[in-house]
Amino acid sequence: MWTDKCHKCGRNIYNCIPDEQKDRISEYIKEKEADGWFIGHKTKTIPTWGYNYKEVPCKPICNICQKEESDIKNAKETKKAIRKLSKTIKKVFSCPVCEYSRERGYNTKIFKTTSKAEMIKHISEKHALSDIKEVLPSEF
DSSP states (O other): OEEEEOTTTOOEEEEOOOGGGGGGHHHHHHHHHHTTEEEEEEEEEEEOSTTOEEEEEEEEEEHHHHHHHHHHHHHHHHHHHHHHHHTTOOTTOBOHHHHHHHHTTSOOOOOBOSOHHHHHHHHHHHSOHHHHHHHSOOOO
């Protein structure tokens, strides 16, 4: 078990739960948070060639700051994907993501509207980034 401080917010962070506390993990985490300690990381797992992964050292960061970073990154990627997708929306304004999921047998309703702004709002609120990326035209 190691302890450190988050490089972004300065919270006290720790990693690993002692073996004697394995049967009550959630209670142990709540006790540590009450004492001012939060779960954090000093390494990142990155993909390598093929299906392999490796651990790479990074600055210590708490899970709260890491979630904020990933939310910001995901929001930027979603905005970028919607910008690309809005160019392909036809004048009929039926959601291409709903249509694609219906073709695959997952969705029965297709969202239709007369406003491009409503369509973009629907896509950003109802569909995940991975679903949007499947509908985007491939780039060569």
